[in-house]
Amino acid sequence: MKRTHHCNELRPAHVGQTVTLAGWVHSRRDLGGLIFIDIRDREGRTQTVFDPSALPADLFARAAGLRSECVINVTGVVRNRPGGTQNTKIATGEVEVGVTGLEVLNMAEVLPFPVDDPETAAKVNEELRLQYRYLDLRRPEMARNLRLRSKVATATRVFMDEQGFLEVETPTLFKSTPEGARECLVPSRVHPGQFYALPQSPQQFKQILMVAGVERYFQLARCYRDEDLRADRQPEFTQVDIEMSFIDREDIYALIEGLLKRVWKTALNMDLPTPFIRMSFHEALNRFGIDKPDTRFGMELVDFTEEFRATTFKVFSGVIAAGGVIKAINAKGLAGATQGQIETMTEYAKGFGAKGLAYIKVESGEWKSPIVKFFTAEEKAALTAKLAIQEGDLILFAADQWLTACEILGKIRLYCAEVLKGQGKLTLPVDQFNFLWVVDFPLLSFDKEQNRWYSSHHPFTAPVAEDVPLLTTDPKKVRGQHYDVVVNGVELGGGSIRIHQPDVQRTIFEQVLQIPGDMVKARFGYMLEAFRYGAPPHGGIALGFDRMIAILCGTPSIRDVIAFPKTAKGTDLMTDSPAPVEPKQLRDLHLDLKVAKKD
RNA sequence: GGGGGUGUAGCUCAAUUGGUUAGAGCGCUGCCCUGUCACGGCAGAGGUUACGGGUUCGAGCCCCGCCACUCCCGCCA
Secondary structure (H helix, E strand, C coil): CCCCCCCCCCCHHHCCCEEEEEEEEEEEEECCCCEEEEEEECCEEEEEEECHHHCCHHHHHHHHCCCCCCEEEEEEEEEECCCCCCCCCCCCCCEEEEEEEEEEEECCCCCCCCCCCHHHHHHCCHHHHHHCHHHHCCCHHHHHHHHHHHHHHHHHHHHHHHCCCEECCCCCCECCCCCCCCCCEEECCCCCCCEEECCCCCHHHHHHHHHCCCCEEEEEEEEECCCCCECCECCEEEEEEEEEECCCHHHHHHHHHHHHHHHHHHHHCCCCCCCCEEEEHHHHHHHHCCCCCCCCCCCCCEECCCCCCCCCCHHHHHHHHCCCEEEEEEECCCCCCCHHHHHHHHHHHHHCCCCCCEEEEEECCEEECCCHHHCCHHHHHHHHHHHCCCCCCEEEEEEECHHHHHHHHHHHHHHHHHHHHHCCCCCCCCCCCCEEEEECCECEEEECCCCEEEECCCCCECECHHHHHHHCCCHHHCEECEEEEEECCEEEEEEEEECCCHHHHHHHHHHHCCCCHHHHHHHHHHHHHHHHCCCCCEEEEEEEHHHHHHHHHCCCCHHHHCCCCCCCCCCECCCCECCCCCHHHHHHCCCCCCCCCCC
16 A cells, blocks of 8 residues: 655545555554554654554554554544644644554664654764764754755756756866865776876866856866865865856856845745845955954954054064054953963964964953053053943954954954853854855965965966956955855855966966966866867856755754765765775776785 | 864763762663553663773773764865
């Protein structure tokens, strides 16, 4: 007997009908003479009742032998529950199925962890959840995440199709381009000693597609990076990859705002206000100390360089004399910070090369600080006014070159926010999404160790047109046509208008990035050549799909929105990969291992 | 590669800071129970305290090593 309804379907309107449900035994309440079994499928659950007075003895005995997660088919008659026994917690709680037939499709052994109790299950060791991922995914919370992911993927495809985009698949067996992230290599059997690389992103293919005249391309592209993992980074992940021809930055902003509006409406039934605000890289750093600011709370950076220009405090005066800045934030209500917390923040500062971290605790009506004795009345008044200092506040200073000072306080700002959240002094609504575009990034950054410039984004990013002459004279001042879309302090995506003139691209490669000509030819020759045969102006963006789903699901870890994620060491606990291979496989691939064999 | 956290019953956690036989809730097993939905009642089983060393009269607790998971730094054009 096939099922006639799913387990979230029956309502009082079905009363009297004979139905068949199929699913898992979610919970069982055996009252001795009467057995209740909640049957669960992916849609929900329904209570079934086994009454011995209405059933053959052997059927009732089989029902008594069922336990959690057995798979069953149940046939019976829908009826209203007796007065006072309705369950308002579930959608099917007004009715129940009076069982007339039971088919046990499969028994289940006792589970390694419960899947029926959300509170317990959510706390289960993640190691165990990953090892038994198929059980973990049965939990309604995880099933919801998978479903939401699927809905958003579909909504994305529909939206992009409406906007005239073609979904084009690009190769995952690509070639190594050693700039950027470390790549996963795939040895070639046919070509001894040669390797494919899995793409970090389809960047080059999508630009070639523009040369190919596709004009509007997108793909839910699987990407690979052989770097260490984080809660928001997996070695393989999915991005919504987009590229368009004959456009400028504004077209990308409008497109992505439209896409995100659609996605948020689909997933959360929320109407995102657009357009998103825009913030320059400089402003983001200056106010929030980071290029992906979380604007849901204040605690902004305040500059005191002018106020301390004549200070007798040598640490400050020395920094100012060297062209640096004095910045501060007010962590409101954190005067009670523990020594350990101050220590943690000091370590952050030292991580950026600072000697230490100056602070003031405003407690019992006085400023408790090792440095306040150096401050004049005017300096104190300026601090009080510009930081709105009150009893209970914690003031933290950074004195360094502008970028470093900003980054130190940006890091500390986020840490303070975490501490305040932990103390219940800062609460961020779960339905608040502060989107913004960060723009006007510097095209190039300088690598002190290697004494050369490198691309802040990637080497195909176009400079802002009016800055092109500065490329060879003052690279630091060149702004890139690069943009990031940020929400609640998370970098959701980024992209750029690309260089489509081969000569500008060649200048960037050879003169600015100092990549030798023959190496440029070996790695990007086909691209430069393609651009000679009529490349349209183009640009694009990629959104981190996993991160977007995680934000929509309200989880901090993208592992919760990936069906089969890997651990922090890149292993899969369910399949036990990676794993050794047979000697013959290695021989076929012309590989010789140098690692000691593990037994 | 570096730093922090965690690891005790199938699961989630205790164990008065080194002291008797390592406990609880849930789960599991058996018996009882006809309106439960966190069903209830009675009884019971279940432990190499991740693993390997060491200190000590005595170690779940202290020390060294190691493994796994996790968070962060480096890394992620």
